[in-house]
Amino acid sequence: MSTSPADPYAALGRAAAHAIAYRRDIAQAERTPTVDYDAIHALFDGPVPQQGENGDAIIEELATLAQPGIRASTAPRFFGWVIGNSHPTGVAADWLTAAWGQNAANVSAAPAASAVEAVAARWLLELLDLPREASIGFVTGATVANLVCLAAARSEMLRRRGWDVEADGLIGAPALPVLAGADAHATIFTALKILGLGARQVMLIDTDEQGRMIPAALETAIAGLDVPPIVIAQAGQINTGATDPFDAIAPLVAAAGGWLHVDGAFGLWAQASPTLRHQTHGIDQADSWATDGHKWLQTPYDSGFAIVRDAQAHRRAMAISASYLPPADAGQRDPSDYVIELSRRARGFATWAMIRQMGREGIAAMLEQCCAVAAHVGEALGRIEGVDLRAPVVLNQAILRFGDDAQTLAVIAAVQADAVAYVGASQWRGEWVMRVSVSSSATTMADANLAIASIARCWEAVRKGVA
Numbered sequence: 001m002s003t004s005p006a007d008p009y010a011a012l013g014r015a016a017a018h019a020i021a022y023r024r025d026i027a028q029a030e031r032t033p034t035v036d037y038d039a040i041h042a043l044f045d046g047p048v049p050q051q052g053e054n055g056d057a058i059i060e061e062l063a064t065l066a067q068p069g070i071r072a073s074t075a076p077r078f079f080g081w082v083i084g085n086s087h088p089t090g091v092a093a094d095w096l097t098a099a100w101g102q103n104a105a106n107v108s109a110a111p112a113a114s115a116v117e118a119v120a121a122r123w124l125l126e127l128l129d130l131p132r133e134a135s136i137g138f139v140t141g142a143t144v145a146n147l148v149c150l151a152a153a154r155s156e157m158l159r160r161r162g163w164d165v166e167a168d169g170l171i172g173a174p175a176l177p178v179l180a181g182a183d184a185h186a187t188i189f190t191a192l193k194i195l196g197l198g199a200r201q202v203m204l205i206d207t208d209e210q211g212r213m214i215p216a217a218l219e220t221a222i223a224g225l226d227v228p229p230i231v232i233a234q235a236g237q238i239n240t241g242a243t244d245p246f247d248a249i250a251p252l253v254a255a256a257g258g259w260l261h262v263d264g265a266f267g268l269w270a271q272a273s274p275t276l277r278h279q280t281h282g283i284d285q286a287d288s289w290a291t292d293g294h295k296w297l298q299t300p301y302d303s304g305f306a307i308v309r310d311a312q313a314h315r316r317a318m319a320i321s322a323s324y325l326p327p328a329d330a331g332q333r334d335p336s337d338y339v340i341e342l343s344r345r346a347r348g349f350a351t352w353a354m355i356r357q358m359g360r361e362g363i364a365a366m367l368e369q370c371c372a373v374a375a376h377v378g379e380a381l382g383r384i385e386g387v388d389l390r391a392p393v394v395l396n397q398a399i400l401r402f403g404d405d406a407q408t409l410a411v412i413a414a415v416q417a418d419a420v421a422y423v424g425a426s427q428w429r430g431e432w433v434m435r436v437s438v439s440s441s442a443t444t445m446a447d448a449n450l451a452i453a454s455i456a457r458c459w460e461a462v463r464k465g466v467a
């Protein structure tokens, strides 16, 4: 039997107090977890509780137990992966989302959640300057956005060849060639596996030194096909930040009658900045685009957008119908028509709130600031003896090599231990590099300089053999 407190809502106030204190504190310094996985697992572990407990006390204990193992990925000097800031306004909207407990499947179940998605979808198309007729599914992230977009691509490409994949599946279906850049993100292959298109069946197209698809190589590959392909391109390579040359690629795909999909988890956002969008020029000619809210729109996790030019193909691949689910009236939009799930979180509230929070100009300024910080870190460190900036900083990523593989990994470990900034490790062209990803609205040039000083100190120590 539950020992509920007099005020069943006290837990909410306690969580808010902890959340606010945490967010005020982490702006001060990078903090790596002080407790390792096994230790924290032991703290949480125990027998299945027999009796219910006091919610307020549970939340207090949760905060105390978890905090030493919370990686400070919203801190301004967190450069480990492309993780946005989970901006406080987005978090607050997300708290309300949870409190309202809406099941954002359809208009009947969740009228406000459905309406806010429709508005946020329109705003996203305008900010990213994509075809206004495109439809958007509000999903968990770019992984699922890639999956949803490629499901629409599969549906449409097979429909054009007289095959109904939704009804008849893939057994006996016409062959459907898939082409992707050789530096495509791992989640593209996840999507292809799930869709039955086979990760190993993909024809990889050669890329240049920055990881961009080479148009001539794509042209040659397309010329060898006898049916129209799905071509998967990329905006924002995870190591270099580079974007495929869409002006050259898109006409080749269109001439072949193919479907061009863009994985733009963070790179698609270059479209929202007047000074960065030359990089994505021509991207609006694609057929589908996957991107994240939780990276460069600064929404809390999880948030991604599956954007499909042909809304009918999008719905055909995704829509669920059942007698107990009343369809939306004409002119209304059921969110579940564009995503995999039926029951789902109302992600539109946080998206709407974050677009309001920054506005068009604030979004552009934040994107440009992240890129300026990445360029400053990359160039400043690249001037130090023994440090090699491995690719020009064209967006928000800087990859650096310190001496050899072992020294590079040692510097990364030393920087993580120094806990002024958090940087990650990655491999680029077969060699280990330090990866500095800048994607938080909280990061300033002062943070960049603190990080540079820490990294330079650590390199000096590694070089002298004292770290």
Ligand SMILES: Cc1ncc(COP(=O)(O)O)c(C=O)c1O
Pocket: 082, 140, 141, 142, 143, 144, 185, 187, 236, 237, 238, 263, 264, 265, 266, 292, 304
């Ligand atoms: C280019 C690219 N595609 C896809 C993904 C997967 O995105 P998510 O982790 O949000 O699902 C990422 C994540 O870093 C990415 O950088």
